Amino acid sequence: MRAWSRAERAKGRRIGFVPTMGSLHEGHLRLVDRARDHADRVVLSVFVNPLQFGPQEDFERYPRSLADDRRLAAEREVDCLFVPETAAMHAAEPLVRVSPGPTAETLEGAARPGHFAGVLTVVAKLFHIVEPDLAVFGRKDYQQAVLVRQMVRDLDFPVEIDVAPTVRELDGLALSSRNAFLDPDQRRAALALSRALRAVEQAWRGGESNPVVLERRGMEVLRIPGVTPEYLAIVGEAVRPVKQADARAVVVIAARVGATRLIDNVVLGEGVAGDVAVGGRA
Numbered sequence: 280m281r282a283w284s285r286a287e288r289a290k291g292r293r294i295g296f297v298p299t300m301g302s303l304h305e306g307h308l309r310l311v312d313r314a315r316d317h318a319d320r321v322v323l324s325v326f327v328n329p330l331q332f333g334p335q336e337d338f339e340r341y342p343r344s345l346a347d348d349r350r351l352a353a354e355r356e357v358d359c360l361f362v363p364e365t366a367a368m369h370a371a372e373p374l375v376r377v378s379p380g381p382t383a384e385t386l387e388g389a390a391r392p393g394h395f396a397g398v399l400t401v402v403a404k405l406f407h408i409v410e411p412d413l414a415v416f417g418r419k420d421y422q423q424a425v426l427v428r429q430m431v432r433d434l435d436f437p438v439e440i441d442v443a444p445t446v447r448e449l450d451g452l453a454l455s456s457r458n459a460f461l462d463p464d465q466r467r468a469a470l471a472l473s474r475a476l477r478a479v480e481q482a483w484r485g486g487e488s489n490p491v492v493l494e495r496r497g498m499e500v501l502r503i504p505g506v507t508p509e510y511l512a513i514v515g516e517a518v519r520p521v522k523q524a525d526a527r528a529v530v531v532i533a534a535r536v537g538a539t540r541l542i543d544n545v546v547l548g549e550g551v552a553g554d555v556a557v558g559g560r561a
């Protein structure tokens with residue numbers, strides 16, 4: 280992989296990189312398009328990273344569809360599909376990991392201990408292997424995107440980070456590989472996440488900026504049969520609580536629908552309608 284990247288760069292080509300865990304959907308493919316807009320060659324990696332799953336989490340069951348991933352990557356004209364073996368990425372249990380710091384202690388980090396150390400460790404390894412000029416992440420994993428930016432800044436990685444808007448189905452459901460676990464009833468229930476984001480956004484547009492009131496409004500919409508809310512919070516750009524919600528504040532949500540844990544978010548000033556809509560469900 281590194282030899283390929285170096286050969287391309289020696290020809291003066293800029294390399295864009297989209298790291299994924301596979302089970303590709305339109306959300307990932309939009310990241311590919313975005314990488315292509317800013318680079319001459321696009322590398323896409325597929326690696327289900329064991330380091331970022333807790334012992335009780337869904338590593339074994341995480342959807343894997345490499346044949347489809349290969350086809351979709353080829354259709355989207357990915358120049359290099361990088362699919363490392365687990366044994367090659369982690370020849371031994373790693374003794375050294377990236378310590379993600381305080382931003383990883385709340386929300387997803389609190390719910391999934393060790394998750395962000397696992398994410399940043401594998402992203403750091405992938406950056407060293409692929410040596411991209413630019414890497415594109417999705418804003419659906421908002422806290423992850425913030426942490427990747429912090430790692431790149433604090434550890435001086437020579438990589439530009441681009442964060443792309445969330446891609447949603449027409450009815451508002453954010454695209455996620457884990458949506459594959461939802462049966463039709465659960466899929467309907469899962470719309471409570473984007474509805475709750477919209478409800479908070481509407482209340483904010485109506486003049487409410489107190490985060491406690493906004494969070495209560497969102498929870499009213501999220502709490503429906505079949506959905507177990509984990510958190511709904513309004514945070515600032517560095518994932519810290521805000522005293523007043525302004526246009527840059529982000530509403531972040533996590534909830535379980537059946538056994539499936541889903542996350543979503545919206546930047547208040549951009550709104551759910553500011554995300555990219557695809558697909559046929561209205």
Ligand code: PAF
Nearest residue numbers: 298299300328398401420
């Ligand atoms: O967002 C993901 O799919 C993963 O967390 C990532 C960035 C590919 C690291 O395994």
